[in-house]
Structure formats: structure tokens, C-alpha cells
Amino acid sequence: MKNFPTSLLGQRVLVLGGGVSGMAALRLLKERQANAVLCNSEALPDLNVTFVGEDVILADLLPIALIVKSPGISPTHPVILQAHSLAIPVVSEVELARAFYSGKLIGVTGTDGKSTTTSLTTHLVSSDFPGATAGGNIGLAFSDFCLKPVPLSVLELSSYQLEDSGPLELNVSIILNLASDHLERHKSLDNYFEAKTRIVDHSNPRHTLVTSSKLFKERIQKLGWSCKISIFGREAGNDAIISEEERTIKTAKAIYDAKNFPLPGGHNLDNLAASILAAEAIGAKPENIQGLIGTFKGLPHRFQYAGKAAGISFINDSKSTNLHSMLAGLSTWKDKKATFLILGGRPKAEPLEPLKEFLASGIGWVLLIGEARETWAPVISPILGSHLILADNLEEGFAQIKNAVRSGIARVTSVVFSPACASFDLYKNFEERGEHFLKLVSDWTREEP
Known part of the structure; x- marks a missing residue:
């Protein structure tokens, strides 16, 4: 493979970033008997490798055969810029x-x-x-x-x-x-x-x-x-x-x-x-x-059937972290007019025209939560009017959906949680967000006679 020495035995290899892929790279390097060095913002306990901080001067560590860069690290990170100036190969964990x-x-x-x-x-x-x-x-x-x-x-x-x-x-x-x-x-x-x-x-x-x-x-x-x-x-x-x-x-x-x-x-x-x-x-x-x-089970939080309550089917698509993902899933969704769509979170830098066109095509109701309310509500409100509900968070929004359904104001057959936004305003990740949605669905299901 390009960029690789013929053997890593005894060679110094710097792993930049101690996340999931960085730790996996360290385990592989140790198994291949390389001299592995972790460069990270903080030392990790119980890790039997040399540690250096992100302010390291690479010239002091030469020779370095290779730098393995974690995907979350910016290409303009100072260590990467030093590596380029010293002609040290930089590769991914993959x-x-x-x-x-x-x-x-x-x-x-x-x-x-x-x-x-x-x-x-x-x-x-x-x-x-x-x-x-x-x-x-x-x-x-x-x-x-x-x-x-x-x-x-x-x-x-x-x-x-x-x-x-x-x-x-x-x-x-x-x-x-x-x-x-x-x-x-x-x-x-x-x-x-x-x-x-x-x-x-x-x-x-x-x-x-x-x-x-x-x-x-x-x-x-x-x-x-x-x-x-x-x-x-x-x-x-x-x-x-x-x-x-x-x-x-x-x-x-x-x-x-x-x-x-x-x-x-x-x-x-x-x-x-x-x-x-x-x-x-x-x-x-x-x-x-x-x-x-016919035997594929699907993945959690990706258009996952989440249950049924009050004649309403619930779909958990918390993995939807951008508009393209939400639109791909719902563009062919049947009976959109009987759907309550939950959007929101931390929006990404995307044009909103496709969202406007989709909503104008006939979605029933929208609940909008999180940071997206600031920029998306002015776009959605002229299209949906009173069929747009705003809430600080998912739990508050769920209570409003229940009230709208039980009062007969919102006549829907499905609630689709496809946020089209990142989760980081309210959750650690999309998995935590999806699990919260599943819990709220479960609670509603138990309330039904």
C-alpha cells in the first residue's frame, strides 16, 4: 500500500486523536509491534503507550514513520501541518x-x-x-x-x-x-x-x-x-x-x-x-x-417502527441529521396529509427551498423543536399556519401532539420523528435522541386503554 513502510516493527507511529478509531489504531499498532505514540488533548488512563499533548513538536520525536489521523481531527490541525512540512506520511485508520x-x-x-x-x-x-x-x-x-x-x-x-x-x-x-x-x-x-x-x-x-x-x-x-x-x-x-x-x-x-x-x-x-x-x-x-x-431487521433509529397508540403509528428516524435525509425518507411517504412530522435540533448549513417545496406538497402537521425554531419557523409558518407547533424540546412537544390528537384538532395516522438536524443542542448524539423518542412513544402507549 502507498505511504506504508515495509514493516512497522519497532517503527514510531503517532496516532492523532484518542476516539474510537484512534484507540483501534493503537491496538493494531501494538499487535504489529510498532512503537505507538498517542497524541491527544488529554492522557487516557490504563493505556500502555507513550502519550504526548497536541502542542507536541514533531521534530523532537523524529524519526516518525507514519501519522494515523482520527477522522474528527481537522486537516488544518497544527500537528498535521507540521507533518506536511516534515514530509511525514499521514493516513487514516481505515x-x-x-x-x-x-x-x-x-x-x-x-x-x-x-x-x-x-x-x-x-x-x-x-x-x-x-x-x-x-x-x-x-x-x-x-x-x-x-x-x-x-x-x-x-x-x-x-x-x-x-x-x-x-x-x-x-x-x-x-x-x-x-x-x-x-x-x-x-x-x-x-x-x-x-x-x-x-x-x-x-x-x-x-x-x-x-x-x-x-x-x-x-x-x-x-x-x-x-x-x-x-x-x-x-x-x-x-x-x-x-x-x-x-x-x-x-x-x-x-x-x-x-x-x-x-x-x-x-x-x-x-x-x-x-x-x-x-x-x-x-x-x-x-x-x-x-x-x-425478507429477513433483514433494519437498524435502530433509521425509519424504525416504534409502536402504535390511539390508532397512530410512530416512526423513529432520529438518524436523520440533515434535510436531504428527511426528504429522502418522506418524499414517497404515503398519506402525508395525515402525518405529524417532528423536525428540529441544530440545523446544518443547507438551502431551505427543498424543505419549503416538500411542506407545500401537503404535509399535515409539523412539530418544530430546538435551535431550528429560530431560522426554520419563519420559513414554515407561512406554509402551515396553525398546523405548525413550536416547543423547546421533544418532551414538551409530545405533550402538545397528544393534546392536538386527543382534542380532535390533529387527525393523523402517523407521527414521524425525522429531525433533519443534528442532535447536539439537546442530546449527546442521535442515538440518545432516538431513545428518548422511543420512551415517549412507550409512555403514550401505556396510557392508552
């Missing part, structure tokens, strides 16, 4: 693990749907590749299992991870979609796109890129890559043709019946089509793929 992994590899990226598609792809190949493992930005860090005899790994890869990585030499890559996200880091949509496309081994004709018809036509087709490109979408001529009416996905190898696929929404049929193309490309048999479609 790239480090890749150098020691010998199995087949599928990588998944995109603005939305990465986690579901990573887990779903792993599920669909499990008959043909027993022991297939999902990891990366979901579940286990790659460094924690790259030395194990895993026949196939499916990695969720964020733009932050890819930005720090050189060629990963994947067998199959998936780019699901692209929308404005993380622009505080990437500065522009073009930079964000460039980070995402690092997943593609574009000059390798044996590599397969799976992507959407929209993204292919708008951007990727212009790049003239020599890898294979498999396209999913609803148009005739695609490599995977989605029919929402028939609930089928047609490829050159099979017509897959998705009637028993348990995840709702047209966006999840996109995820299924991408997973099927990736599974076919890696060598899974169509009959085995078909047999597994």
Missing part, C-alpha cells in the same frame, strides 16, 4: 487497517443511507460469505478485525475518513447519493464530492462502482473512469431497475421480489437496489440474495 487485510472489501458512502446499506449488504452476502463483517463508521473499527480471517468486509466510510485516505483498493464501492452536508469541514459541495469519490478505485477495470442514476448522470459520467459502473434507479436501462408499484428490483441476473422487504419508504428500495448490485458484483448468488431480502 487506510492503516487496509494494509493488513487480505479479504474482499466493499465500501459504502453517500450523504444518507450508509449505515442501512452497509448492514443490508453484509446481510445479503452472508450465505455466500459466512463470517462477512460490517465495520468502519458503523460497529467495529476496521483496525479491530483486519487481522482476523474475515472473508469479506463491508465498510461504511464517511467523507472525513475518505478525505484522509489514499487508495483503499476496494473490490466494490457504493456511492448512494450526494447532498450538502459537512460543509463546515469541506467548504464546498465540490470538495465534499471529491472526498466521497476517493472510495472508487477508478483506474481499475476489475473494480465495480455502484451508484444512483441521478448521481451518475450529473457528475460521475463526466469523469471518464475505467472501472465498471453499475447504476440503480427507476428508469429503464439501469443495471438495477426499481419498481415501487410492483415492489421489484430487476437486474441482468434476476428479478428480485421485495414485497417482504421490511423497511418502508422508496429510499430504502434505493438502498436495497444498491446492496443487490454490490452483492452480485462480489459474487453472491441471486437465489441466496433473494432468500435473505
